Amino acid sequence: MEFTFLGTSAGTPTRARNVTGLALRHGSPRHWYLIDCGEGTQHQLLRTRLSVVQLQAIFITHVHGDHTFGLPGLLASASMSGRTAPLPLIGPPQLRPFLETTLANTDSNLGFELQYINSESGDFLWQDDSLRVTSAPLSHRVPCHAFRFEEIRLERKLLTERLMADGIEPGPHWGQLQKGHDVCLANGRLVRAADYTTIPRPPRRVVVAGDNDTPELLTGACQDAHLLIHEATYTQAVADRVGPWPRHSSAKQVASFAMRVNLPYLILTHFSSRYQSGGSRGPVIEDIAAEARDAYSGGLHLARDYQRYRLDRDLILREVDE
Amino acid sequence: MEFTFLGTSAGTPTRARNVTGLALRHGSPRHWYLIDCGEGTQHQLLRTRLSVVQLQAIFITHVHGDHTFGLPGLLASASMSGRTAPLPLIGPPQLRPFLETTLANTDSNLGFELQYINSESGDFLWQDDSLRVTSAPLSHRVPCHAFRFEEIRLERKLLTERLMADGIEPGPHWGQLQKGHDVCLANGRLVRAADYTTIPRPPRRVVVAGDNDTPELLTGACQDAHLLIHEATYTQAVADRVGPWPRHSSAKQVASFAMRVNLPYLILTHFSSRYQSGGSRGPVIEDIAAEARDAYSGGLHLARDYQRYRLDRDLILREVDE
Numbered sequence: 001m002e003f004t005f006l007g008t009s010a011g012t013p014t015r016a017r018n019v020t021g022l023a024l025r026h027g028s029p030r031h032w033y034l035i036d037c038g039e040g041t042q043h044q045l046l047r048t049r050l051s052v053v054q055l056q057a058i059f060i061t062h063v064h065g066d067h068t069f070g071l072p073g074l075l076a077s078a079s080m081s082g083r084t085a086p087l088p089l090i091g092p093p094q095l096r097p098f099l100e101t102t103l104a105n106t107d108s109n110l111g112f113e114l115q116y117i118n119s120e121s122g123d124f125l126w127q128d129d130s131l132r133v134t135s136a137p138l139s140h141r142v143p144c145h146a147f148r149f150e151e152i153r154l155e156r157k158l159l160t161e162r163l164m165a166d167g168i169e170p171g172p173h174w175g176q177l178q179k180g181h182d183v184c185l186a187n188g189r190l191v192r193a194a195d196y197t198t199i200p201r202p203p204r205r206v207v208v209a210g211d212n213d214t215p216e217l218l219t220g221a222c223q224d225a226h227l228l229i230h231e232a233t234y235t236q237a238v239a240d241r242v243g244p245w246p247r248h249s250s251a252k253q254v255a256s257f258a259m260r261v262n263l264p265y266l267i268l269t270h271f272s273s274r275y276q277s278g279g280s281r282g283p284v285i286e287d288i289a290a291e292a293r294d295a296y297s298g299g300l301h302l303a304r305d306y307q308r309y310r311l312d313r314d315l316i317l318r319e320v321d322e
Numbered sequence: 323m324e325f326t327f328l329g330t331s332a333g334t335p336t337r338a339r340n341v342t343g344l345a346l347r348h349g350s351p352r353h354w355y356l357i358d359c360g361e362g363t364q365h366q367l368l369r370t371r372l373s374v375v376q377l378q379a380i381f382i383t384h385v386h387g388d389h390t391f392g393l394p395g396l397l398a399s400a401s402m403s404g405r406t407a408p409l410p411l412i413g414p415p416q417l418r419p420f421l422e423t424t425l426a427n428t429d430s431n432l433g434f435e436l437q438y439i440n441s442e443s444g445d446f447l448w449q450d451d452s453l454r455v456t457s458a459p460l461s462h463r464v465p466c467h468a469f470r471f472e473e474i475r476l477e478r479k480l481l482t483e484r485l486m487a488d489g490i491e492p493g494p495h496w497g498q499l500q501k502g503h504d505v506c507l508a509n510g511r512l513v514r515a516a517d518y519t520t521i522p523r524p525p526r527r528v529v530v531a532g533d534n535d536t537p538e539l540l541t542g543a544c545q546d547a548h549l550l551i552h553e554a555t556y557t558q559a560v561a562d563r564v565g566p567w568p569r570h571s572s573a574k575q576v577a578s579f580a581m582r583v584n585l586p587y588l589i590l591t592h593f594s595s596r597y598q599s600g601g602s603r604g605p606v607i608e609d610i611a612a613e614a615r616d617a618y619s620g621g622l623h624l625a626r627d628y629q630r631y632r633l634d635r636d637l638i639l640r641e642v643d644e
Binding site: 011012013014015018019038039040042043046047063064065066068069070072073076077080081094095097098101102105106107108141142 | 333334335336337340341360361362364365368369385386387388390391392394395398399402403416417419420423424427428429430463464
């Protein structure tokens with residue numbers, strides 16, 4: 001599971017950070033998923049190896065422009081680059097009138113089907129061959145959800161001693177069993193994969209939150225999760241000065257929550273454009289890092305644009321630097 | 323009059339070129355106008371000195387996404403940066419449902435009035451303190467217009483010998499006359515600015531075209547113009563191979579037209595993304611330059627992103643390199 005941050009700024013882009021977009025690569029080597037799509041997301045993709053032709057689905061946490069205004073351009077470019085495969089678009093119901101009106105009034109015709117899936121329905125669950133995705137409601141100025149990604153169809157290990165002990169000799173059916181398929185032997189005997197294989201590790205589970213002023217709402221979703229990616233728009237001091245209206249989280253809030261629920265890894269993103277890189281005279285991004293580090297002793301990262309992180313099968317999160 | 327190219331690629335962005343956007347600075351030092359607004363235009367502006375707070379009007383040649391998808395984000399960012407002054411938005415009537423639906427479905431509220439002005443009405447004319455703008459219909463897959471910008475209120479030169487000969491002595495009324503105001507002297511005599519001043523140079527006139535496969539449609543608009551900015555999506559060989567469907571111009575078509583109507587300066591832009599910079603193995607942007615140079619002996623430029631050109635009062639077009 002590899003994450004590429006395509007934008008890490010809140011509200012408006014800066015010279016160093018675009019507005020929100022996050023790519024999750026998983027499953028087949030080139031398959032990937034997009035979570036949120038601020039303006040310029042397709043531009044950011046030009047500097048990665050990700051292709052909109054291989055995009056498996058788009059997830060949108062909420063309708064605000066800094067998370068959605070890149071959709072029309074990304075979809076139009078996908079069409080121009082020859083995409084024909086249907087594309088699931090999972091998000092709030094307002095995405096449909098927004099996109100349908102935009103495409104109709106700009107003479108844009110997509111060469112593929114856009115499958116609108118409402119993430120706000122109470123029983124939301126989406127899955128494909130590689131991932132099972134559920135959602136959790138957050139607290140923001142508009143309805144907003146976190147998505148929890150859990151890998152499925154993990155590789156199985158054959159219980160060879162048990163197979164041999166039960167007289168099931170090596171052959172092509174071993175390969176079928178390892179893929180999780182039950183097989184019927186030549187003698188008519190049904191052999192179940194569940195009886196002769198084991199899954200030697202837990203599935204990786206990652207929660208990607210949208211804008212949110214109440215991290216505690218993710219207590220259930222973060223149960224057994226290995227990584228939380230959450231906004232930290234301000235430090236607590238700035239959040240107190242700004243007041244509650246924007247309904248964002250401070251670094252302290254998110255970090256304290258992550259500590260309380262015992263999360264192994266936390267990546268913070270969606271920083272107010274007032275935070276500059278080191279050397280600036282104004283507030284700096286290191287203020288957010290320091291505040292989070294005070295409250296959380298797990299693996300902490302502050303996302304930068306184009307930074308990649310890989311959550312490996314050993315459940316260790318590593319920065320990818322090539 | 324200073325032009326800054328914010329995007330020079332057709333259809334989709336490349337790593338070196340964004341989709342269409344052009345800034346025209348004129349009048350007060352920080353006043354400027356935007357012509358077309360592809361996705362990422364607000365990002366490009368971050369690398370210029372132009373501020374959306376000082377933006378006087380937006381002109382849109384046609385509704386295609388590579389000329390319009392940057393509008394919602396640019397307008398939202400203008401609002402977030404504190405703009406309150408009304409903003410004229412001059413373009414096709416479909417801009418209104420596109421923007422109103424987008425803003426309504428993304429919880430976006432602008433802190434200023436957007437004044438929709440239909441550029442397709444037969445008697446279109448727009449002017450402010452510095453510019454008079456008219457339009458000319460083009461030929462493309464959707465209705466598309468060129469805008470012709472002509473400066474107004476040019477600086478006047480006092481005819482001092484005539485003033486003295488007629489017994490009008492120096493005083494504050496000389497300043498009024500020079501500004502073009504008629505004055506009434508202490509003795510009751512009305513002195514007309516038109517009689518005692520002259521405008522020593524012609525107004526600068528620039529035509530900025532949208533997408534178009536028939537440059538000849540600009541014959542009238544280019545009458546007396548000093549500069550034409552026009553798309554040249556392909557070379558003629560590529561245009562012939564692509565066929566007429568996209569309804570774009572070749573370099574040869576535009577350059578031949580500019581030669582025929584005796585235009586002093588021509589800037590080509592909106593290049594197909596197949597054209598790369600020199601050193602590439604595919605078609606290169608120099609192919610377009612060579613083809614245009616063959617047909618046109620005036621001042622020819624091929625626009626690059628962030629390149630600035632100044633059309634000075636002496637009617638010379640200069641690249642600005644600071």
